[in-house]
Amino acid sequence: MLTAARAFVLKLRAVCFITAPSATMLDHLGVLFALIAVFSFLVVRSIYRLYFHPLSAFPGPRLAAISHLYEFYYDVIKGGQFLFQIEQMHQRYGPIVRINPRELHIKDPSYYNAIYAGGVRKRDKDPHFVPIFGLPSSMVATVGIQHHRFRRNILKEFFSKRSVNELAPVVEERALKLMERFEEAYHDRSIIRLDAAFAGLAADVIMHYSYGKSWGFLEDPDFRSDICIAVNEAMSFVHVNRFFPLLAPLVRKIPARVMCTIRPARASLFEFQQSVFDHAARLMKERESGCKSPNGGRGNIFEKLADPSLPPEERTLARLQDEALMLLIAGTETTSRALTLTAFYLAREPELWRKLREELRTVLPTPTSTATWAQLEQLPYLTGVVNEALLSMSTYFVHQDPTIFPEPQAFKPERWIQPADTTERLTRYLVAFNKGSRACLGMNLAYIELFMTVAYFVRRFDMELYQTTEENVQVVREMGMGFPKDGYVTVYAKVTNLVQD
Numbered sequence: 050m051l052t053a054a055r056a057f058v059l060k061l062r063a064v065c066f067i068t069a070p071s072a073t074m075l076d077h078l079g080v081l082f083a084l085i086a087v088f089s090f091l092v093v094r095s096i097y098r099l100y101f102h103p104l105s106a107f108p109g110p111r112l113a114a115i116s117h118l119y120e121f122y123y124d125v126i127k128g129g130q131f132l133f134q135i136e137q138m139h140q141r142y143g144p145i146v147r148i149n150p151r152e153l154h155i156k157d158p159s160y161y162n163a164i165y166a167g168g169v170r171k172r173d174k175d176p177h178f179v180p181i182f183g184l185p186s187s188m189v190a191t192v193g194i195q196h197h198r199f200r201r202n203i204l205k206e207f208f209s210k211r212s213v214n215e216l217a218p219v220v221e222e223r224a225l226k227l228m229e230r231f232e233e234a235y236h237d238r239s240i241i242r243l244d245a246a247f248a249g250l251a252a253d254v255i256m257h258y259s260y261g262k263s264w265g266f267l268e269d270p271d272f273r274s275d276i277c278i279a280v281n282e283a284m285s286f287v288h289v290n291r292f293f294p295l296l297a298p299l300v301r302k303i304p305a306r307v308m309c310t311i312r313p314a315r316a317s318l319f320e321f322q323q324s325v326f327d328h329a330a331r332l333m334k335e336r337e338s339g340c341k342s343p344n345g346g347r348g349n350i351f352e353k354l355a356d357p358s359l360p361p362e363e364r365t366l367a368r369l370q371d372e373a374l375m376l377l378i379a380g381t382e383t384t385s386r387a388l389t390l391t392a393f394y395l396a397r398e399p400e401l402w403r404k405l406r407e408e409l410r411t412v413l414p415t416p417t418s419t420a421t422w423a424q425l426e427q428l429p430y431l432t433g434v435v436n437e438a439l440l441s442m443s444t445y446f447v448h449q450d451p452t453i454f455p456e457p458q459a460f461k462p463e464r465w466i467q468p469a470d471t472t473e474r475l476t477r478y479l480v481a482f483n484k485g486s487r488a489c490l491g492m493n494l495a496y497i498e499l500f501m502t503v504a505y506f507v508r509r510f511d512m513e514l515y516q517t518t519e520e521n522v523q524v525v526r527e528m529g530m531g532f533p534k535d536g537y538v539t540v541y542a543k544v545t546n547l548v549q550d
Contacts, residue, residue: 098150109138109147117292120149124288129526132445158447158478165485172486181287181529183297186368187375194486203359204490207258207350213493216258217422223253224501225419226267231510235544240515243392243540245274247502248385252276254498255380255491259373260328261349279318280382281537287529322374329355329369350376382530383442384495386538387481391438391503393522393540394460396512401462405430406548409508416509416548425500433462435499439481442524442531453478511546 095115099105105114113119123131131148138146139156148154155164166172171194179190188204191197206212227250234241249272253263266273290297305323309316333355354372355364362368395402408430412420425431437460440448449457454464454475465472482489489495506512517540524531532538 102150104147104151104153107145107147107153108142113138113149114147115150117149121292124527125292129288129528129532132527133525136446156446158450158453161447161478161480162484165480165483165487167485167488174487178291180294180297181291182375182378183283183286183290183301184371184375185298186365186371188372188490189375189379190371198486200363201486201490203353203363204350207353208490208493210493213497214422216254216494217497219257219263220254220497220501221419223250223257223263223267224498224505226250227502228505228509230267230272231506231544232547235510235547238543240541240543242272242274243542244385244389244538245272245277247388247392248277248280248381249273250388250502251381251384251498252377254494255376258380258494259350259376260332261352273321276318276321277381277385278537280378281532283378284382284529285532325373325377326370329373330366333364333366333369379489380491380494383489384498386442386530387435387438387495387499388502389538389540390441390522391434391499392506392512392542393514393517394437394441395434395507396514396542398460399511401434401460402507402511405434405462405503405507409504413504413508416550418508420501420504422497422500425504426496429466430462431500431504433465434503435496436465436475436479437462438499439479443481444483445527445531447478447480450478509548510544511548512542513545515541515543517541 098114099111102114110119120131123134135146135148135154138148138154144156146154146156164172173194174190174192174197176192179185179192182189184190188197188200191200227246230246231241233239246267249266249269252266252273256262256264256266266276286297303311305319308319312319329351332351335355351369351373354369357364395405408428412418412424412428440454440457441460448454451457465475467475482492482495520535521533521540522538523533525534526532
């Protein structure tokens with residue numbers, strides 16, 4: 050009897066005994082609980098964003114409302130396609146759509162001035178947008194409106210119309226140097242890569258303004274086209290930078306010599322970048338030691354940025370380095386793009402080229418004549434040509450609105466030669482340089498380069514495109530700027546005639 054009872058107790062213990070969980074089992078349980086927690090969080094957040102978020106009442110794709118992955122897919126995976134996806138959203142949902150969990154997009158040009166406002170209206174920059182260029186200390190990446198206004202005020206005297214007119218001899222000298230290069234190409238029967246040539250002009254001008262001297266882009270046989278290509282490559286990473294904001298600062302910490310080893314094909318870019326950084330560091334040390342500007346008067350941009358009278362946090366080495374690269378990108382790529390598109394469309398339609406030349410004869414009586422910006426901007430057809438180039442390169446939803454600009458894809462300078470009220474309306478919606486407190490600081494500098502350069506090359510030369518078609522300039526990707534299907538905007542041409550009269 051006792052033996053049977055003892056056996057029963059032992060069996061009961063064997064059944065009821067729970068072994069201690071192993072470490073592996075605990076690890077698996079931990080992973081499982083973590084996955085359940087993450088899944089639960091995502092479900093709760095999705096429900097909140099769809100039904101309880103302040104933007105939940107606005108129409109748009111549900112996936113876009115739930116997650117930024119929708120935007121990530123179109124901009125990073127598919128390469129700059131989210132802008133065009135937004136256009137499709139508007140066609141389906143109307144003028145106001147929710148494009149991601151925290152943003153609305155409004156397709157209404159009349160509302161533009163309300164968003165891009167100036168004066169006392171506060172317009173901080175979206176913190177999620179500023180990492181795109183990977184230059185966190187630059188003015189363009191400044192979030193707060195007051196901080197931005199302080200930084201803008203430091204530099205705005207350099208970009209007033211009066212100051213830019215004082216720089217006119219430098220712009221003209223560089224423009225005439227480019228004309229020399231075009232003439233050499235005619236005699237050599239060589240092909241010119243116009244986008245690189247115009248980038249060289251713009252780079253020399255902005256570097257002179259920044260440092261007090263040009264850096265010889267136009268003297269280089271290839272206009273330092275490797276730098277032009279590299280800037281375009283950097284632009285292609287803007288969406289990656291936006292979604293992974295720590296990536297660009299980490300890459301920046303890698304020494305130039307190491308990057309040259311990793312990517313020898315881009316060694317010239319890293320060496321150029323390092324020379325810009327070294328120049329900024331040298332200038333900062335000179336100003337801190339009490340050295341005054343050798344140029345006297347206002348000096349140049351980076352002497353101003355390194356001025357000891359500024360707060361210490363505004364003249365750090367990182368600040369100068371970021372602003373140096375930002376000015377180079379902003380002062381080069383936008384202006385050169387407008388010049389490149391102008392040359393492309395005029396060369397494609399020689400009648401427009403001839404019509405513009407006839408107008409230019411009124412202020413440039415001979416092919417080698419020169420004129421002031423004030424004279425050139427009074428020419429209506431030249432103004433129309435410049436405006437059309439600006440119209441075709443940026444601000445997609447305003448500039449491509451057919452209710453404002455009929456046939457927006459066509460290059461039609463004559464649209465700007467209409468009754469005053471019509472032209473005034475068109476000008477109001479020409480927003481290539483943005484508006485309000487964040488408007489492009491370098492607008493006047495861009496205009497003088499555009500007017501002088503277009504006037505001089507149209508008056509002096511005939512050109513024809515070389516192995517270049519609409520596909521080379523047609524924007525189908527948005528990467529901070531518009532890009533064609535393959536590569537970057539590239540235009541090749543040859544000079545076919547030197548105008549004699």
